Amino acid sequence: MPTSSPTAFDPNQLVIRPLAGPGELDLFLRLSYSLDHELADDLATGRRVPEWMWVALDGDRLLGRIAWWTNAAGGEPQALDFFDLSPELSPEERAAIGLRLLETATAAVVPAGTRRPEFGRFLPADWREVPETRALLESVFGVLVATGARPLVERLRLEWRPGTPVPEPKGRLEFRPVRDREDLVALMTPVMEGTLDAHGQADLASGLSAREAAEQHYDEEFAHYSSPREWWRVAQLPGTGEPVGFVVPARNNYHHTIAYIGVLPAHRGHGYIDDILAEGTRVLAAVDVPRIRAATDLGNVPMAAAFARAGYDAFEHAINYVWDAPGVAGP
Structure with missing residues (x-):
């Protein structure tokens, strides 16, 4: 007899909502991403607002989260830069929950008739070689594609550190x-x-x-x-x-x-x-x-x-997806 997995949930009980306020940041942080440390300051400066930070909940269990960003307080959402789905979910569950989360939140955050902000994600340089990392990321990318997004580019992120030699001017310029x-x-x-x-x-x-x-x-x-x-x-x-x-x-x-x-x-x-x-x-x-x-x-x-x-070292990759047409695709 097949048994339900320990992560099984009733789709009818899934709650998708924005954060009630900055006091719920700890709830949002139950999933992790490399930009988590920036969230508190972003909220304090207005680069993010709780209404742009959405969660998918099964009771008190965080199954997914999504958030938009702008470069200055009072602006429209400029980038979708948080989209995480729980690693405890099966690929099928991630696809279903991710689609509901993305479309529900987008309908509330992105003004009707406008193009969705670009999605950007930082990635380990070896993300394709690590099965667990690749599976999680491909679940997210699959949801994006299901709503009409396409990959635009993958980029190298680079860093120069003090102590690295800087060439002296050659005099050519x-x-x-x-x-x-x-x-x-x-x-x-x-x-x-x-x-x-x-x-x-x-x-x-x-x-x-x-x-x-x-x-x-x-x-x-x-x-x-x-x-x-x-x-x-x-x-x-x-x-x-x-x-x-x-x-x-x-x-x-x-x-x-x-x-x-x-x-x-x-x-x-x-x-x-x-x-x-x-x-x-x-x-x-x-x-x-x-x-x-x-x-x-x-x-x-x-x-x-x-x-x-x-002397710049490549330490990470980034990937961008874009939507070419305005509006919400919807399931």
Whole structure:
């Protein structure tokens, strides 16, 4: 006679709801993810609100959780960055509960008729080789796909630590601070036209011009950095002052980072990326940061190689899924 598993539950008893308030954070933390330590501060600063943090409960047992994030208090949800399902569940149970949780919460959080925010997840670099990790993640990815999402890109997450040598300037380039928004956007535009970055390519495929994509990137990300704009650098040829590229060293809400780096198309093939990345690293190293984070697409082999030459170690992967159409698919 088949017997029910110890994790069996009555689907009719499943409760899916948002957190009642910050006091329920401990409930949300009964499942785990590498960003758990950021949640309390995110709630305190308004980057998250309890109404965006949902749980699936069987009695007092947490079977799933989901949450959205924004970069500044009062904004619309910008990213879906928490989606966890209990490892005690069978794959079939994870698929069913995950779908109900995702669709119920999305209908309440994401404004009707708008595109769902992108899903992002940090992953161990060996996630495909560890059966338990792969099974859990593929359950989550399967739910996303069932609602109309598609994988956009897998990325390398990189880190530079103090004590790592920073190359001295070679003298091939001079560097000056970015003057203003137009100064940087004008340089970002030609870089965007030939980008290998999957997010940039998606922006262009959506119908945005390279200029519009550059402006959107600046306004949605760079404009919110609280770190000094004087850190941002334009690389130029000595004597003529002709721009070669740029780098944006910054501090986001969580880490110091090389937020963006680019070489103008006319100057590619000369190894300038190494000089520009070294300058961005020097800027941050000079203010004694505890670490520098960066990321690049797994398929962008030249950029990954440049980070490796500069002493950045790949410590993790990240994956992004996107929905191309607005609305809730629903089961």
